[in-house]
Amino acid sequence: xxxxxxxxxxxxxxxxxxxxxxxxxxxxxxxxxxxxxxxxxxxxxxxxxxxxxxxxxxxxxxxxxxxxxxxxxxxxxxxxxxxxxxxxxxxxxxxxxxxxxxxxxxxxxxxxxxxxxxxxxxxxxxxxxxxxxxxxxxxxxxxxxxxxxxxxxxxxxxxxxxxxxxxxxxxxxxxxxxxxxxxxxxxxxxxxxxxxxxxxxxxxxxxxxxxxxxxxxxxxxxxxxxxxxxxxxxxxxxxxxxxxxxxxxxxxxxxxxxxxxxxxxxxxxxxxxxxxxxxxxxxxxxxxxxxxxxxxxxxxxxxxxxx
Numbered sequence: 683x684x685x686x687x688x689x690x691x692x693x694x695x696x697x698x699x700x701x702x703x704x705x706x707x708x709x710x711x712x713x714x715x716x717x718x719x720x721x722x723x724x725x726x727x728x729x730x731x732x733x734x735x736x737x738x739x740x741x742x743x744x745x746x747x748x749x750x751x752x753x754x755x756x757x758x759x760x761x762x763x764x765x766x767x768x769x770x771x772x773x774x775x776x777x778x779x780x781x782x783x784x785x786x787x788x789x790x791x792x793x794x795x796x797x798x799x800x801x802x803x804x805x806x807x808x809x810x811x812x813x814x815x816x817x818x819x820x821x822x823x824x825x826x827x828x829x830x831x832x833x834x835x836x837x838x839x840x841x842x843x844x845x846x847x848x849x850x851x852x853x854x855x856x857x858x859x860x861x862x863x864x865x866x867x868x869x870x871x872x873x874x875x876x877x878x879x880x881x882x883x884x885x886x887x888x889x890x891x892x893x894x895x896x897x898x899x900x901x902x903x904x905x906x907x908x909x910x911x912x913x914x915x916x917x918x919x920x921x922x923x924x925x926x927x928x929x930x931x932x933x934x935x936x937x938x939x940x941x942x943x944x945x946x947x948x949x950x951x952x953x954x955x956x957x958x959x960x961x962x963x964x965x966x967x968x969x970x971x972x973x974x975x976x977x978x979x980x981x982x983x984x985x986x987x988x989x
Contacts, residue, residue, distance in 0.1 A: 689726075698958055777806040780830070783905075797974060843969060850923070855936065886947040924949060
């Protein structure tokens with residue numbers, strides 16, 4: 683049986699989408715056309731590849747193995763034939779949707795927006811707020827957005843690029859700040875404003891506290907980092923937040939950054955995306971701009987230039 687290169691494109695879409703209808707939509711083909719292609723692929727490999735389970739499909743073991751190689755094969759095919767159009771940012775008209783926390787938006791989001799405005803005036807950026815309910819361990823939900831900015835520790839099976847480092851710090855009302863770090867007793871006795879749920883795996887600072895004998899009493903939990911200084915000001919609460927965004931808050935002189943008696947830990951912020959975006963020329967450009975935006979960030983938490 684001669685192999686049609688178009689079958690490779692169909693195979694990759696079917697394996698990534700795990701759906702004939704979604705693969706057809708992605709390739710701008712009809713469902714009968716993709717069904718025919720799936721039949722030819724099944725005949726060629728002598729395997730079902732996609733097996734219906736309820737209202738969805740699962741990949742056979744052979745299909746799981748093929749999924750890893752079809753993407754690589756298409757990448758080399760693209761390079762050989764140069765079949766995909768170039769992305770010209772200076773004339774492109776497109777909207778990219780990125781999900782990130784409010785702590786990342788005024789830091790990384792602003793740097794990204796400035797570079798995009800300079801290089802691609804007709805490109806629109808849509809920023810959506812990340813929440814604990816939105817972020818799930820799997821990667822399928824990433825299909826509907828272009829990228830997610832999230833520290834390492836939650837996602838594992840999606841492509842990613844490291845962007846920049848940050849570190850956890852404590853903030854307190856300026857009137858309660860004193861010279862020297864907080865004591866262990868203060869950290870145990872005073873109420874806390876913590877981000878997200880205390881058991882979120884990304885909150886390495888809380889793990890470090892417990893390892894040091896501090897069990898923080900979370901009086902308030904919030905998914906809005908920019909609200910933490912307002913919830914701390916004028917109170918005896920201690921807030922936990924990334925240092926870069928905390929520095930924006932201390933200019934109000936209502937709160938101050940204070941040290942803990944031990945290192946609270948680093949954050950490595952990364953850009954994550956669904957594999958379906960891997961070879962999209964526009965998405966490649968977006969990822970390159972994201973890395974360059976991270977490299978412009980100043981401060982002791984150096985950007986990750988080797989990402």
